[in-house]
Amino acid sequence: MTVIGCGHLGATHAASMAEIGHEVVGVDIDNNKIATLRSGRAWFYEPELDEMLARHVASGRLRFTTDFAEAGEFGEMHFLGVATPGMADRDDYDLSQVWAAVSALAPYLHRSCLIVGKSTVSVGTTTATRELVQELAPAGAAVDVAWNPEFLREGHAVQDTLRPDRIVVGVTSAEAEQKIREAYQPITDAGVPLIFTDPATCELVKGAANAFLATKISFINAMADLCEVAGADVAQLAEAVGLDPRIGRAFLDAGIGYGGGCLPKDTRAFTARAEQLGADSAVGLLTVVDQINASRRRRVVDATRKVCGGDLTGKRITLWGAAFKVGTDDVRDSPALDVAIRMHAQGAEITVYDPMALETARAAHPELGYVGDALTAAAGADVLVVVTAWPEFRTIDPEAIAEVVAERVVIDACNALDEPRWNDAYWSLHRIGRG
Structure with a gap:
């Protein structure tokens, strides 16, 4: 073959x-x-x-x-x-x-x-x-x-x-x-x-599968917004809801939304084809799914700007993460890098660390700063933002990071950190979907 x-x-x-x-x-x-x-x-x-x-x-x-x-x-x-x-x-x-x-x-x-x-x-x-x-x-x-x-x-x-x-x-x-x-x-x-x-059904199976996964991610992120204003915890909500076998726990992790070379463009192309064929209900549903996903990146930038007093100009922001997800060096349509680019455009001084995707990120966006380890990247940071949930970030000593940053402010955009350890180290910790 x-x-x-x-x-x-x-x-x-x-x-x-x-x-x-x-x-x-x-x-x-x-x-x-x-x-x-x-x-x-x-x-x-x-x-x-x-x-x-x-x-x-x-x-x-x-x-x-x-x-x-x-x-x-x-x-x-x-x-x-x-x-x-x-x-x-x-x-x-x-x-x-x-x-x-x-x-x-x-x-x-x-x-x-x-x-x-x-x-x-x-x-x-x-x-x-x-x-x-x-x-x-x-x-x-x-x-x-x-x-x-x-x-x-x-x-x-x-x-x-x-x-x-x-x-x-x-x-x-x-x-x-x-x-x-x-x-x-x-x-x-x-x-x-x-x-x-038949071929038509087969072609739709792939699009439908990706559309459903995208829907689950956008659903839990919409619930994260609700949890924040209601004073609830989206992680606990996801655990409880996910125990229902009709729903399942997979893809119910609130955070920065989906990215990569497949899910975003597949969902949009599937929606476009549905519109061409006149399947209006599918178009309506998936359009909202995509809108919710796009809003997650803006929310991370908005949250960072808020803790910086409403202006990112001149602020030193460290982002942990560049790959669109854990386990790859792929940065195609990476939510992490999109957040970095948005902050850079608003005048922030950006430093990025990722354990696997530094070189692919640097090739895609050389205008950003890149450092080869998490501790050095955090040096002098006014805000630390976690945008890819690498396991390494959960094991890092928050006391050691506190020694090098300018301010003990961290935004955990993908719920990757060990919350009690960071609280015990007197960090101001902001998490997605936690009231």
Whole structure:
């Protein structure tokens, strides 16, 4: 099999398919990425991935190329793992990489094969892909198209590929279904559910799943606002509500809101497609979800400005956190960095520390200040703001931090700190959703 596109999704999928016994060729147009992957390591951080890449590149079971002709001749099954970012001018997916990958591959598909999309896309993309393949593939080529969206969490992508909650595939033929069953048999034999649907349902499953997760996050953040004005504790509320098995505790952590390269743009694109199709109730619900999420970043900035007397100009603000979540160096649409940029724009002197994402943050926003350890970053700070819930921050000694800051004021925007320890050290601690 081949995997077209060797980013966060494609490189992980390629290595995982080699891990379960397949012969895999990864394809990308970026020579630098391919050179790095050929050396047996990823060009980004993902736990367990480098070890798996090194093992299967060394064995010869996994190799990487920029040659689509080689891929077309080799593959019986071609997974599309290219990026589908948000559009610059509207809330929709930019599918240009999907069309480019299919256009580059299709002319070389002389043998019977199956193209399987894994990228997150709008409903109707499978049909459009099939039409493009039929237009570009050699006459008489027997090429089928299915869709099999990923459900990966950054920081857990290897485990989510090898031991997922479910595998969902949209197919239109029995032959495609059989090929998928064979490809995933080592995983499904371990008890992972394999669900076959029509392509439209499959495409909507991914969007609906992300929309529901986004809704849970925005719901608990709305409850945090209510708890603050009512004098209640959102953490205790979440624990109690989450014990109901119909609701569940996951994704009920109040804080700075969701970010990253998937959930924000997926929710907006899903909403845009619903609007195009006239599904007004879905549009209304998800528009509010997105609005609540956007408001969280503003609230953190507002809270910081308030403790600074209403003006951030010249204030020294230290932010602990840059990654959009724990366990990754990814800063795409990071709420943490967005808060930093907003404060910087209001005249604050910003210093950022993150245990993993300093270099990616520095590359994205060199105008901010960066320091390589939490204690040094806090030196001289008028306010300390915790914006990514790294476990390290819970274990830091607040007395040691108190020795270097200008003021003992901390805003815990993601409920990451050990509250009693910071209170005992005489910090003025401000938390999300705590009245």
